[in-house]
Amino acid sequence: MRSKIDTKTDLTDWVSTFVLEAPADDRVLYAKIEVNHLNATISNEVLSYLSAFVNDEDAPRSTVRLVVHVHNSNIHIVDSKKSKPFRLKIKSLSIEQEED
Numbered sequence: 001m002r003s004k005i006d007t008k009t010d011l012t013d014w015v016s017t018f019v020l021e022a023p024a025d026d027r028v029l030y031a032k033i034e035v036n037h038l039n040a041t042i043s044n045e046v047l048s049y050l051s052a053f054v055n056d057e058d059a060p061r062s063t064v065r066l067v068v069h070v071h072n073s074n075i076h077i078v079d080s081k082k083s084k085p086f087r088l089k090i091k092s093l094s095i096e097q098e099e100d
Helices: 044-054
Strands: 015-021 029-036 039-043 064-078 086-096
Touching: 039 044, 044 064
Parallel strands: 029 064, 039 064
Antiparallel strands: 015 029, 064 086
């Protein structure tokens, strides 16, 4: 899967896979995302909007479990008030959503 994140993102070598698993004996859907070699630049303003998705107390109980693995990636967070971006160099990162 390839998609454009913003105009400053280098997607030349970016590789991402998305897998959905729904075992017959389980009512939970598993969404697994593998991201490799992503180089992205985002603004701190855009990043601040993401917290609303994480802290949504009114969200319905979900039967989807999300697993995200990020490898060999670089993310720069730009703040207009600072001369240099905050840089994340990710060798290996796993984000896993457990059952509520």
